[in-house]
Amino acid sequence: MRFVLTTLTLALILATTSTWAEWKMLPDKSHLSFVSIKKEHVAETHTFKSLQGSVNDAGIGTVSVDLASVDTRIESRDKQLRETLFQIKEHPTAVYTVGLDDTTVTRISELPAGDQLTITLDGELSLHGAKQPLSADVIVTKSGVNRVQVASARPVVVQAEKFGLVEGINKLAEIASLTSISYAVPVSFVLTFDVLTP
Numbered sequence: 712m713r714f715v716l717t718t719l720t721l722a723l724i725l726a727t728t729s730t731w732a733e734w735k736m737l738p739d740k741s742h743l744s745f746v747s748i749k750k751e752h753v754a755e756t757h758t759f760k761s762l763q764g765s766v767n768d769a770g771i772g773t774v775s776v777d778l779a780s781v782d783t784r785i786e787s788r789d790k791q792l793r794e795t796l797f798q799i800k801e802h803p804t805a806v807y808t809v810g811l812d813d814t815t816v817t818r819i820s821e822l823p824a825g826d827q828l829t830i831t832l833d834g835e836l837s838l839h840g841a842k843q844p845l846s847a848d849v850i851v852t853k854s855g856v857n858r859v860q861v862a863s864a865r866p867v868v869v870q871a872e873k874f875g876l877v878e879g880i881n882k883l884a885e886i887a888s889l890t891s892i893s894y895a896v897p898v899s900f901v902l903t904f905d906v907l908t909p
Contacts (some may be wrong), residue, residue, distance in 0.1 A: 712722050720801070724823055727792075730862065733765060733766065733768060733894060733906075733907045734765055734772075734843050734859065734904040734905070734906060734907070735764075735765050735904060735905055736762065736763060736765060736774070736902055736903065736904050737862070737903045737904065737905055738761070738762050740903035741762050741764070741900070741901060741902045741903050742758065742900060742901045742902075743758065743759050743762055743776060743898065743899070743900040743902075744756050744757060744758045744759075744899050745757055745758075745869075745896050745897065745898045745899075746866070746896065746897045746898075747875075747892060747893070747896065748892070748893035748895075749884070749887075749889050749891065749892045749893070750889060750890055750891060751891060753892075755783070757781065757782060757783040758781075758782050759776050759777065759778070759780045759781055759782065760777075760780040760781075760782050761776070761777035761779075761780035762774065762775070762776055762777070762902070763775045763777075764902060764904070765904075766811065766904065770810060770811035770812065770813070770815075770816050771808070771809075771810055771811075771833075772808070772809045772810075772811060773806060773807065773809075774806070774902065775804050775805070775806045775844045776804060776805040776806070777803065777804060778793065778797040778799050778802070778803060778804060778805060779793055779797075779799045779803060781793060781797070788887075791883055791886060792883070793801035795879050795882050795883055795886070796879035796880065796882075796883060796886065797839065797879075798839070798879070801837070801840070802839045802840055805836065805837065805838040805839075806836070806837045806838075807834055807835070807836050807837075807845065808834055808835050808837070809832045809833065809834030809835075810834075811832075815830060818830075819851055819853070819859065822851070822853035823853065824853050824854070824855055824856055825852075825853065825854070826852070826853055827850055827851060827852040827853070828850075828851050829848065829849070829850050829851075829864055830848075830849060830851060831846055831848050831849075832846065832847045832848075832849055833846050833849070834846070834847070836869070836874075838869075838874045838876075839874045839875050839876055840874075840875065841873065841875055842875045843873045843874065845867065845869070847863060847867045848862050848863070848864040848865055849862060849863055849864055850862050850863075850864050854903075856906075857905055857906040858904070858905055858906070859860075859904045859906075860901065860902070860904075861868075861900075861901075861902045861903075861904070862900065862901040862902070863898070863899045863900050863901075866897035866898060866899050867897070867898045867900075868895050868896065868897050868898070869895075869896045869897075869898055870894065870895055870896075871894040871896060872894055875894035875895060876894075880892050880894060895897070903905050
């Protein structure tokens with residue numbers, strides 16, 4: 712009986728360890744969008760087509776956004792965003808990095824399939840040559856034994872002035888003959904990760 716219990720305990724430990732060995736984002740099941748607000752009251756939603764992400768066995772998560780993949784459904788505007796705002800030749804990606812502590816890892820790994828919890832991620836955003844702390848309230852859903860979905864509980868607001876983007880935004884407004892474009896940019900996301908077992 713003791714041998715059976717010991718074996719069961721070891722199996723549970725190994726299962727928990729392998730669950731967090733590595734998480735790999737599924738780009739085709741992940742989505743990130745942002746809202747631009749112009750002329751004070753006109754809001755438009757845009758997306759990025761290319762995302763990559765993972766969580767390693769130490770609980771370090773990263774999400775990388777290919778800024779060249781911006782999609783506003785207007786090609787000329789996409790070109791201006793790539794060249795004038797993001798300056799993708801010098802700054803091709805935006806990267807969000809966050810460390811998950813042991814308590815958070817345990818809570819997520821012990822979630823039954825179909826259940827969810829809300830947590831706050833305190834991470835760092837690297838964008839346009841600047842790095843700034845950025846928190847995000849997210850809903851984590853265990854959508855299967857080997858699958859986790861992380862979605863914004865509310866939009867994360869990125870402040871353009873913290874990342875040296877104000878000049879680029881002003882140039883965009885001038886090119887488009889707009890009276891204003893907001894420096895505060897709400898970002899929303901749904902990110903799906905699969906477990907890679909060793």
